[in-house]
Amino acid sequence: MHEKNSNDQVLIDGSRLIIESLARAGADAFIGYPITPANLLYLYGSQRMEMMLPAPDEITTVQWMAGLSATGKLPVTATSFPGFALMAESVNMAYMMELPMVIVLVQRLGPATGTATCGAQGDLLLLNGIMSGGHPVPVLGTSSFEDCWSLSARALEIAVTQRTPVILLTSKEEVMTQKSFDISRLETIKKVERKEYAKDCCDYKPYKPTDLVPDFLPVTQAEHQVRMTASTHDQDGILQHSSPEALANTRRLEEKIRTSMKEDYLFYHLDHQEGAEKLVTAYGISAAAAREAVRKMRREGQKVSLFIPKTLLPLPPVYLEIVSGYRRVVIAEENMNNQLGSLLFGQKLPENIRFVGNLGKMIAPEEIEKEVMS
Numbered sequence: 001m002h003e004k005n006s007n008d009q010v011l012i013d014g015s016r017l018i019i020e021s022l023a024r025a026g027a028d029a030f031i032g033y034p035i036t037p038a039n040l041l042y043l044y045g046s047q048r049m050e051m052m053l054p055a056p057d058e059i060t061t062v063q064w065m066a067g068l069s070a071t072g073k074l075p076v077t078a079t080s081f082p083g084f085a086l087m088a089e090s091v092n093m094a095y096m097m098e099l100p101m102v103i104v105l106v107q108r109l110g111p112a113t114g115t116a117t118c119g120a121q122g123d124l125l126l127l128n129g130i131m132s133g134g135h136p137v138p139v140l141g142t143s144s145f146e147d148c149w150s151l152s153a154r155a156l157e158i159a160v161t162q163r164t165p166v167i168l169l170t171s172k173e174e175v176m177t178q179k180s181f182d183i184s185r186l187e188t189i190k191k192v193e194r195k196e197y198a199k200d201c202c203d204y205k206p207y208k209p210t211d212l213v214p215d216f217l218p219v220t221q222a223e224h225q226v227r228m229t230a231s232t233h234d235q236d237g238i239l240q241h242s243s244p245e246a247l248a249n250t251r252r253l254e255e256k257i258r259t260s261m262k263e264d265y266l267f268y269h270l271d272h273q274e275g276a277e278k279l280v281t282a283y284g285i286s287a288a289a290a291r292e293a294v295r296k297m298r299r300e301g302q303k304v305s306l307f308i309p310k311t312l313l314p315l316p317p318v319y320l321e322i323v324s325g326y327r328r329v330v331i332a333e334e335n336m337n338n339q340l341g342s343l344l345f346g347q348k349l350p351e352n353i354r355f356v357g358n359l360g361k362m363i364a365p366e367e368i369e370k371e372v373m374s
């Protein structure tokens with residue numbers, strides 16, 4: 001933060017905030033294949049990062065990111081569903097190898113190539129099952145320009161401290177729409193420190209955990225042998241079929257994510273109004289409409305609370321505690337199948353849960369208000 005002046009009011013988009021935040025946090029390589037509506041992230045990444053590699057396709061993108069991460073770089077990419085679908089196997093590879101990286105996933109209307117220039121919120125359930133075995137990958141979701149700034153840095157921090165790929169989930173309108181914004185509202189971004197194994201007394205075990213996360217050594221150093229593999233392995237990185245040590249290592253991959261995301265990296269906004277029995281819940285681009293709807297209802301004398309989840313996966317248990325405290329809960333998201341509601345409650349929603357969705361267009365505040373008041 002700095003002293004406010006007239007130059008603090010700028011015309012900016014979420015893409016520039018995301019890339020600038022990642023760069024300040026320590027991301028030093030952008031690898032990508034251009035795809036709508038993530039093109040601005042590709043452009044800004046090529047201008048801002050120390051290294052930029054234009055990949056020939058999305059499969060190559062994550063393979064190159066994995067190689068760079070193994071040497072000590074902190075790579076970033078941006079894509080949308082068609083590209084991410086091609087990345088899925090390589091993301092699983094990086095997850096098993098415990099290689100830090102950040103993937104900005106800009107949602108657009110699907111299925112398949114869908115409509116490239118139409119936004120959506122349709123990828124949450126996809127991300128919930130992207131890992132073979134159902135293991136959780138960290139997913140943060142932006143809901144404002146402030147989130148584009150702060151959560152991007154947090155995504156890189158999670159990637160480094162937990163040694164894992166991290167998904168930053170956003171959407172077309174969030175990253176492409178330019179708005180007048182006061183940048184003095186943005187917090188200072190600190191560079192993430194990537195600590196390395198520093199002992200000379202013993203052999204290095206690349207997958208021996210310290211507080212659930214192994215110490216890192218780049219493959220470029222010459223003091224210790226470093227093994228990295230995407231197959232089931234023991235602490236030495238030796239392939240194993242199903243030995244107790246190897247299976248314990250696979251269980252640790254899930255435990256480290258679930259533990260850190262419900263404690264150290266739990267991000268949400270709860271604006272509870274005293275006496276309110278109704279709650280509006282929204283994430284991502286739909287949070288803007290939710291905020292406006294709640295403001296309007298409060299001006300009219302209604303008691304309504306607002307809940308905006310930002311740590312999306314693995315879904316924190318506290319979210320169920322929050323929504324269970326209200327007589328009526330309205331969930332708004334830009335899809336037709338209530339993906340957040342499905343994650344919270346499964347296939348059968350409780351009677352007090354209502355859903356406001358749209359396909360091919362953003363949700364209006366009036367639609368949320370109507371469902372709250374019905």
